[in-house]
Amino acid sequence: MTEPRWLDEDEKAAWIAFLSATNLVNRRLEQQLKDDAGLSHTQYEVLVQLNAAPDGSLRMTELADRLVTSKSGLTYQITQLERAGLVGRRSCPSDVRGVFAEITDEGRAVLRSAAPGHVEAVRQSLIDVLTPEQLTHIAAGLGEVSRRLRAEPRCPSQSTQTAPATQ
Amino acid sequence: MTEPRWLDEDEKAAWIAFLSATNLVNRRLEQQLKDDAGLSHTQYEVLVQLNAAPDGSLRMTELADRLVTSKSGLTYQITQLERAGLVGRRSCPSDVRGVFAEITDEGRAVLRSAAPGHVEAVRQSLIDVLTPEQLTHIAAGLGEVSRRLRAEPRCPSQSTQTAPATQ
DNA sequence: GTCATTTGGTTCAAATTGGAACGAAGCCAG
């Protein structure tokens, strides 16, 4: 095998910044939400997704995909939230196996009260730190990163060429 | 309290991209390292830090700070790595309480063999997806984000004015 | 020197996470 393409100075700087920024931001938000609303970031995101869904509910698998978490992890968190009365489970009429997670009124209320503090923390730790230019570049760059990683479940050799429907 | 400053469309796009990109990239690297080298990302980072340190060793607290992890979490991981023979513990001559984590020759060897695959994964999932322009903006923006979060252990009121030297 | 405070690291318990295994259903070719 050939010598790997190591990262040059700029690339390394970007990677290190990415790594530490993500860890630090996550840690900060986790702490803020726990302190101010008694929610983990995962739980908060569950509420956000359900609240934004047309009828306040989503299938378990769909929700797990959106949160980028494992199915078993989601099962656990939904159980916790259910216990807390913030979401409920409904079965799916068209598929007996299916389960909808559905946000409750109390869930919406908790979300509503947690949101301002959360948004403020997001601003302080990330958004307001960036220049408008950096913001747009990050949105575009990381948006593309997300799109690719979501599309590519497993393709080691497929270079950066978009790849037409791997079959 | 006044109406919070909600995120506008661009800000929301950046935030969502940031959130999902970080989750997806983390998941991808975690999986690649586990599959190809039997290491967790945390463990890999421990080896990277120690390997780069002048004498192959760092104090526990210093290392925990660099990895953005808790002290107890680091204690656990160092124990694991020690068990695997990749690092060792040395006591600190100038401070009886202090402990140095030190990478072993085998640790360096494992790191050397894991690095190419890891770098390739970092390229595929992040670096090579970005344009050079996006790369520099991300390095600068997220670098600043890291710097601020590291500097500010707890200052709710300190508005975004603090740092004049944004560039 | 002496006491109070901080610091360094570990230990402990509780929460979370992810993968593998599972049972129940859907789906489809033949």
Added chain:
DNA sequence: CTGGCTTCGTTCCAATTTGAACCAAATGAC
């Protein structure tokens, strides 16, 4: 219809993570 394969969600288990409690030692004020 029927066997074979995939999908859905849960359960189970092992690994990891974190904060709190702790002990010992360093530091600082007097």
